[in-house]
Amino acid sequence: MLRCMDAARLDGFLADRDTWRATHCSIGKAMDVIGTRSAVLILREAYYGTTRFDDFAKRVGITEAVAASRLRELTAEGLFERQPYKEPGQRTRFEYVLTEKGRDLLPAVLALMQWGDKYLQGKHGAPIGMRDDATGEPVRVEVRSPDREVPLAELRLTPNFTEEDASRP
């Protein structure tokens, strides 16, 4: 515990890591919602503009059964809305449209992409480049305070709950 040169700084009773469990941790809860490969790839496709059932299955490369399960779950969790639509001369169908909750996962998904681009692509590098459509400048995902990017070692974590809560389920 003396060699924490690359860890965040833990404030208050958080500092004694043996006295509390991160049971209400948002990271765990988030993983319960989008902890599968197919869920994240469906989100990716939605960011690319996909809205229809068959397109999700085809473009993600999963079976229709899996696409149906994931879309049902993600809709139940409120990341997608199932909306009726009607093309002329066609019957009414449903499409899966991102909600704000779904759109707000963009930083998480892009952070994964950015990491994969750097470490998992070999010499080819990023297969897809991201730019600001308004300015043409490259886009990155950053952990930052208003003025600057903050590295892990300069992050300070403070509890917003009491020590008693920490031990409860």
Place this chain on the structure above:
Amino acid sequence: MLRCMDAARLDGFLADRDTWRATHCSIGKAMDVIGTRSAVLILREAYYGTTRFDDFAKRVGITEAVAASRLRELTAEGLFERQPYKEPGQRTRFEYVLTEKGRDLLPAVLALMQWGDKYLQGKHGAPIGMRDDATGEPVRVEVRSPDREVPLAELRLTPNFTEEDASRP
């Protein structure tokens, strides 16, 4: 495909979403590495400063068997290094220390946390607050170009590969 008001802009042949598959996609590759709940929570603990086997198992709340598997996999993938250390009067043991590759996943993990704080915590809000240790300012994960935060609808994605690559395995 006309209602893409909340999707990224796809450049070049990317625009015709039916002609290519995201087979080399970094997001999928990243999910192959950290697609499990236990892997992400182990990373969280590492960011909090944990380095020892038993502590990972205990603090994450997983069995030692699972901790052993995940730490083995994450070490094999290069996110952790297994380093010998010796406390005085103790025998030599091993600890799991984050590599740069592991540390670089911080934005992805914090993005999940930020999203979970907003949507999965009910009225309590974020159980843990993040601040810049140098300035005391709050810290956020952002998708941004040098000057500003970029929303999904103003992201432009450009291919760094050829149309032929797009169809290959």
Place this chain on the structure above:
DNA sequence: CACCTGACTATGACTAACGCAAGTCAGGTG
């Protein structure tokens, strides 16, 4: 040298995630 402790390994069982293949079903088209 018996004991303890930290770091694992082993066994067994259950569930979730996934693929493949086939079936259903509603409504519009010829």
Place this chain on the structure above:
DNA sequence: CACCTGACTTGCGTTAGTCATAGTCAGGTG
């Protein structure tokens, strides 16, 4: 009215992720 198509559902088998419990193993302590 037979057919087609998009949007699913069903059934089956495999693998991966997880838990619970118990066992091993190395080395330092008394």
